[in-house]
């Protein structure tokens with residue numbers, strides 16, 4: 093008789109969380125807290141470090157189902173192929189009963205661009221079947237972020253790609269500086285909830301199973317506690333982001349129409365956008381009302397990888413069409429004009 097499989101009911105796809113943030117932001121600290129707090133969940137960890145030795149894995153004080161170390165390069169560039177290989181290897185070992193884990197957390201280097209890492213999960217069909225990219229969590233260092241944001245464009249990308257923004261070291265800054273940082277983060281990425289990491293308090297419910305890459309009608313749900321989108325706009329009582337307040341290269345834009353958009357025209361508009369500006373588009377999500385269609389059309393994407401599907405019915409909800417785009421050097425006038433051509437006036 094063969095040995096009992098330690099993982100008798102494998103759940104596929106396996107959820108993956110990408111934990112990112114600039115150097116020293118507090119990624120490993122947060123990972124340790126996730127491993128401690130998410131009791132009962134078997135979490136395998138992939139640690140990436142530039143140098144030849146992975147110090148971070150030694151800093152993991154809590155038990156993980158497995159720690160895979162990836163050194164001597166950054167996941168987003170030199171060792172990206174290794175990431176796919178390691179993920180497939182972990183799954184094979186899980187299938188064979190050698191390993192038991194329910195989810196994976198990937199801790200990136202502080203200099204990683206999350207874009208190529210995200211694309212890995214969609215570009216490889218085998219990975220896409222085995223794994224579900226759940227969310228990008230970005231840790232932002234309250235003390236150093238204001239300066240890092242100016243000096244290191246990769247931090248803007250880490251924030252722009254995030255499904256959840258977690259501010260560390262907030263005790264180290266004055267209240268008004270913290271408010272200014274929060275506003276700046278909300279302007280860069282209005283769709284990611286922002287939470288302060290407070291020592292000893294961590295609700296993993298906000299960090300795991302976010303389903304940030306799923307196509308569903310909650311993509312832009314501003315009244316969902318887990319995704320208070322458009323925070324900056326709501327705070328200002330306006331739906332226009334104050335883009336003059338800061339000159340961050342990465343920013344966001346909300347395109348909104350109180351009604352339907354034409355399916356062909358919006359398809360052409362989005363396709364043109366991806367063709368021309370795909371490299372600069374970090375994340376974009378949309379919930380659209382299409383004439384004659386009782387269900388919401390939802391779409392989302394990263395760079396040029398986009399997915400569309402029909403979500404839940406509008407029923408008694410007021411039909412409206414909204415797209416939020418987070419990207420670099422967004423051509424606001426072009427985007428607004430292009431979107432305006434798609435609207436269907438009642």
Ligand SMILES: Nc1nc2c(ncn2[C@@H]2O[C@H](COP(=O)(O)OP(=O)(O)OP(=O)(O)O)[C@@H](O)[C@H]2O)c(=O)[nH]1
Pocket residue numbers: 113114115116117118119120121122148201202259260261262264289
């Ligand atoms: N005061 C304070 N210190 C923190 C907090 N989070 C992390 N730190 C400290 O910041 C330092 C860096 O934390 P790490 O968790 O190693 O950061 P990291 O992002 O994993 O760092 P790298 O892997 O080097 O990029 C450590 O000394 C932590 O103890 C926080 O919320 N408050």
